[in-house]
Amino acid sequence: MTTITAGLSSGMRLRVPTLSANVLSVALRELREAVRSRWFLLYTLGFAALGLGVSYASSASAGGAGLSGFGRTTAGLVNLVLLVVPLMALTAGAGTIASDRERGMLVYLLSQPVSRLEVLLGKYVGLGAALLACICLGLGSCAGILAWKGDATRPLSMVWLAGLSFGLALGMLSVGMLASVLARKASVAVGTAIFLWLALVFVSDLALMAGTMALKLRIEELLAMALVNPLQVFKMWSLHAIDSSLDVLGPAGLYAVDEYGGRLHLIFGACLMAWVVAPLALAAAVFSRRAPV
């Protein structure tokens, strides 16, 4: 319990300028490794290429010049983020500690004058920064293409999309690192991450659909269950931010806006924050207790 509180308080301290020097140096090392690694290059190129494809195709097809709104462009980008960003973040998180342990890197790291918590947080910050770079390069070039094509997507919606994608990435990175701390082998950790990705992207939605059709779930139940899934939270939040309403999501969206109104931003934020903090705290608790090798 004390470890969790310690983890939380360090987490809080991260956001203030008094960053622990150890955390920072681990983070920089992790960022450098990540940025120079093959996965980063692959994911960034893949994400940017797919995003550019989506942007190019959707702005080419729009027949009505100057009509802005929640069009196919934004829908396509939200869709792409939902598919790619969680996969990226989950596997990045899962691959870090377990593989360091396998390579004997972890023993080396922990022999330095740094605490385990600092190693964990440093890795989290470093990988988070790498993901931020990846998302920004991807979505930034999408925005560039859209501007060049004269698409009517509002500028602010791209900023929202990038910010919220980063939030989603941080949550999924937390989950990935938890898997990595728990697993004994890197392959198991990455496998678990991919399984989790499948569950969050497809299985939970299919279950929700089946539940709605078969069990006749009530709207508030459906909404509550959707809020458990960070991907749905990201999706609803981006729609709410971009379109300033959730009409587009039918009765459940109307219900959400009507029931919670201005508090929706807070609710979405809290849900996403829970996915960032809880798995990371748990990972910190487990990691501080376990033998390194």
Place this chain on the structure above:
Amino acid sequence: MFVVLTMLLALTGPASVQEGMAPPSAPALSDGPVNTGRLGAMIREAAPGAVVLVPAGVYREHLRIDKPLTLIAEPGAVIDGGGSGDIVEIAAPDVTFRGFVVCHTGIDLDRENAAIRVLAPRATIEGNTLEDILFGIDLREAPDSVVRGNRVGGKVLDIARRGDGLRLWRADRTLVEGNTVHDGRDAVLWYSTGITVRGNRSVRCRYGLHLMYSDEVTIEDNVLTENSVGIYLMYSRGVMVRRNQLVRNRGPSGYGLGLKETDRFTVEHNLIHGNRVGVYLDGSPFTDAQPGVFTRNTIALNDVGITFLPAVRGNRLSANNFIDNIEQVSIAGRGELKGNQFWDGDVGNFWTDYVGYDKDRDGVGDFVHESRTLFENLMDREPKLRLLLFSPTQQAIEFVGRAMPAIRPEPKFVDEVPLMRPVAVEVGAGGAPSAVGLGAASAGILGVGVFVLSVGLSGRLAAGLRGKSGRGGGA
């Protein structure tokens, strides 16, 4: 709020029909004394048929104009009702009332406190500005009138406590032109045959234009934005709807254009953009007398382009642009659209989701456009599933639907001759896209990415911050 609105909408339907069977013939009179002030004296003293020029000034009184007069306000003439009752009542035919500012009615919904109430034919209400009023211009049994160029601003009240900005009740052949109504409840045009509604604006009301039992009507060049419903036509025959802009009418009952049991109608050259539902069809056309004609409309970026209730048939849609509506066409519940035709002769519609090509380059797609997607089919049956829109599961389900013909739904509708290019529509499009803003956003987002990347590549935060100069100094 949602409940109240729904209840209100539910009530307006049947309740008003009941009421409508016998419209009130006995006019409600203003409360309290009228014509007591300076302006009242001018009206009393004027001979019938006279032209009265009203000098600038604030007149705190309630008026009844009971003889044919032409009242023309000089700039700055204000009639202030002081927050009670009706303000101006026109009880004689052939009255012209022009250029006044009329403000501060009461807020009694039962007595329908109005800024200007007309109870006689051939009135001309022109160029007035109505502010802080419950009901704006209320024409009762006032045929052959003209309501032109007025600005009507409602009281800032909850929608359930507002009054109608504009109301016609048995006012046949009236012209409603160039008025602006904002923050009101409805613009109600009921039991009025042969009216023309042209070039009006309605913003942030409930119904932009609400027609009921009004036949042979022309509605053109109006701009109706951010209302709950743009235009709702009910139980009317012979309606022309053209060159209107119906934009961002949203909320639980957000329709751009709704047609309920309306017959013999033509909808053309309208821009229907960003509404929750672009066009809502319920029992229209009502008879087989004439197909419902939809042609040369741009229906773009609505959550649903057109919603058909299951039994709707007899519509003919051609040369429309269906642009990036999240669901282009939906059927509310189970049913089919076989009774409606999505082309006319060899002209179909332009669909942004058409996947075919045009090898012979005749402007018509070589394959039919048919809409049969499994997820939309599920959504039509269970609207709650809309919550899962845009998630990858949606794509997965569509893919499964395509891959396994056994579970592929029947086509919702077929356009046999889909157009390859959008059709020109007379009404203008929205504002120009802001490429500069988007470019700036792009640069900003990219900038963050490049910065983090450079920190990663250099391995030092300080180097990343100082960039080249730092490295130069080191060398």
